[in-house]
Amino acid sequence: MEQQIQRYFDGLESPDKQIQYESFTSIMAITEKEVDWAYEIWDELLKGLTDPNNHTRSRAAQFLSQLAISDPENRILDDFPALWEVTKDPKFVTARHALQAVWRVGLAGDEQQGLVVDHLADRFKNCTAEKNHTLIRFDIIQGLRKLFDETKEMKIKQIALDLIGLEEDSKYEKKYKAVWKNV
Template sequence: MDSQMKLEFEKSKLGDKDERYEAYHNILKATDQVVDWAYDVWNQLIEDLTHKDPHQRSRAAQYLANLAKSDPEMRILKDLPKLWEVTKDEKFVTARHSLQSIWKVGIAGSPQKEMVMTFMVDRFKNGTDEKNYTLIRNDILQNMRYLYEHFNDEQIKQTAMDLIDTVDDKKYNKKYKDIWK
């Protein structure tokens, strides 16, 4: 990892509000591509998933999701349950930002995609007791849409449609179907 990227991670944690925001975007932009330094920050990010600051938890989750494509050792398969926990964070905005980025783990490869899909299907089916579950379901279906667009895998679309068909509320059934138009 070069010194500039180290500085971005430092600013992401310790900078003022504007510096943290700029560093956050710079890190996400850098990790949109495969990088060779993922393991330089991996363990710290795993640790930060349980940081006392919800912003740190959210950023760590989003960075890890982006870094999954730079993970030839497939550590994410072992660490995904820890990352998934942040999608259920007590701070809803932290949970939602984490959930909205989880699909990026799935584009790292077939085992990652299968694991992410399993987690999302289970949450869709069994998460109706959660606060804001209709938004969570919306995010899950949007994640599936992104995975479908990436892989062009009809099974992903069929899974989403099957889940939508279980929704009795006409308003949400229509809203969820609109994601797939």
């Protein structure tokens, strides 16, 4: 791993919030494209998914989601349940950050895409008893839209539209439909 990238990971632990933020945004930007150092940090990120610190859990989930495209061994397929668990974190902001990032796993291949879409669809259908379920549903619809925008897979669009059709509250149905406007 390049020294600068290691400095970014080190910066996440800085007491200075600005350094933490700059390090986080730099890592997120770098990992939008495939990198060759994913496995150097992979196990540490996996451990981070269950760290007592919610910021660590959130970052680990977001970074692993980003790094799925840099995973030629397809480790994410085995590690996905641990990543998915963070989308249900007791700390809602942590869960939401993980849920908003998990769609990127679907960019890693057909199997990963199926796994992500299936989990998102199931969560949409079964989250009504959860607190803030309308935000969860919105994040799912947005994640599916982002995945569609990257892949142009029409089945993703159809699944999203079918899910929106399940919404019984017209206010939220309209809000979810707006995400898919202009497609």
